Amino acid sequence: MVGNEGKVALEATGVRKIYRKDGREMPVLDVERFAAREGEFITINGPSGCGQSTFLHIMAASSPPTPAPSASTAIRSTAPARTAA
Numbered sequence: 001m002v003g004n005e006g007k008v009a010l011e012a013t014g015v016r017k018i019y020r021k022d023g024r025e026m027p028v029l030d031v032e033r034f035a036a037r038e039g040e041f042i043t044i045n046g047p048s049g050c051g052q053s054t055f056l057h058i059m060a061a062s063s064p065p066t067p068a069p070s071a072s073t074a075i076r077s078t079a080p081a082r083t084a085a
Helices: 052-059
Strands: 008-021 024-037 074-077
Touching: 008 052, 024 052
Parallel strands: none
Antiparallel strands: 008 024, 008 074
16 A cells, blocks of 8 residues: 555554563563554564564454553554454
């Protein structure tokens, strides 16, 4: 899709994920802003272990993001809810 046609269908700001183990923090994801418009085809690229699956799990609400101490996390979708057939 070229230009800014279409409404934003999925948007996220301030999404981050930090895993904690043995008192240590391991940041695995820090997304300042993400948006996908209706009709767009998107890809999420990166080397193994850089957080692609973690981001998708958070966007699908199957895993919670790590709360940001000074900024808010927001995930919005304008897509209609789907039901299992």
